[in-house]
Amino acid sequence: MDDGFSPQELVMTLLGSHVQPRETRRVWSGGLVLLLAELGFSDGAARIALARLAHRDLLARHKEGRHVHYSLTRRTLAVLEDGDRRIFSLGRAERPAGDWTVLWQSIPETRRRARERLVRRLRFLGFGSLQDGTWLAPFDREAEVLALLAELDVTEHAGLMLGRPSAALDLRAFVTRAWDLDELARRYQKFVTEFGSAGEPGTDREAFRLRTRLVHTFREFPALDPELPGELAGVPGKRAAAVALFHDLYATLAPAAQRHFDEVTRV
Numbered sequence: 001m002d003d004g005f006s007p008q009e010l011v012m013t014l015l016g017s018h019v020q021p022r023e024t025r026r027v028w029s030g031g032l033v034l035l036l037a038e039l040g041f042s043d044g045a046a047r048i049a050l051a052r053l054a055h056r057d058l059l060a061r062h063k064e065g066r067h068v069h070y071s072l073t074r075r076t077l078a079v080l081e082d083g084d085r086r087i088f089s090l091g092r093a094e095r096p097a098g099d100w101t102v103l104w105q106s107i108p109e110t111r112r113r114a115r116e117r118l119v120r121r122l123r124f125l126g127f128g129s130l131q132d133g134t135w136l137a138p139f140d141r142e143a144e145v146l147a148l149l150a151e152l153d154v155t156e157h158a159g160l161m162l163g164r165p166s167a168a169l170d171l172r173a174f175v176t177r178a179w180d181l182d183e184l185a186r187r188y189q190k191f192v193t194e195f196g197s198a199g200e201p202g203t204d205r206e207a208f209r210l211r212t213r214l215v216h217t218f219r220e221f222p223a224l225d226p227e228l229p230g231e232l233a234g235v236p237g238k239r240a241a242a243v244a245l246f247h248d249l250y251a252t253l254a255p256a257a258q259r260h261f262d263e264v265t266r267v
Helices: 007-018 031-038 043-053 076-087 109-124 143-152 172-179 181-196 204-218 239-265
Strands: 058-063 067-072 100-106 128-131 133-135 158-163
Touching: 007 031, 007 043, 007 076, 007 143, 007 204, 007 239, 031 043, 031 204, 031 239, 043 058, 043 109, 067 076, 076 109, 076 158, 100 109, 100 143, 143 158, 181 204, 181 239, 204 239
Parallel strands: none
Antiparallel strands: 058 067, 100 133, 100 158, 128 133
């Protein structure tokens, strides 16, 4: 299934979708390796992914007899909470125009990893890039950005401003420089075509595979869709259909997918 997805990304998707309660449950490492094998990754690639996630403080490793288990760290709990908020609220309500958020940063090359993490998180918050180091979001994102800058310890290298665009300028033409709205519409159409034609899974394993692909594909949309106010751009084609399809399949497939995850990861 890998479809260009990395095993580290898939581990986060699996844990976010199936680990409950998130704060206390531990998951057998061998089970995660088996699940990643079902999704097209070798044992070696799976074990390297788990080790790297632990090194990044996204997983905590626990030795229990002959077995190794993983639990979610505080950092991962925060990342998953942010992700849930964006993923499950996407396209659910029209947001009126208000203050916009402009961020500019000059993080030095010596902090390259922090800069890359900042860019990934900004895109997930709906920011678009105007030019190198300058980012724009169509809503007030001050609280989220300040928390992110503090978390990455790069506050001294960034500036932040809230304000309203001038009514004298045609902002609709301007936003196409920051976001590829045609590509966004194409991606929503592709999502609806792919998952709208998915047949009913015959086994728990098939339900698990389909739900994993569903979540992992849909979670890309918050980084692509700024949810621009209606007066600036029309709603992307098929967004409503994609959102409805995601929520329907996510809930419908949950019991069977959870059974498979639990069966494989518990020893």
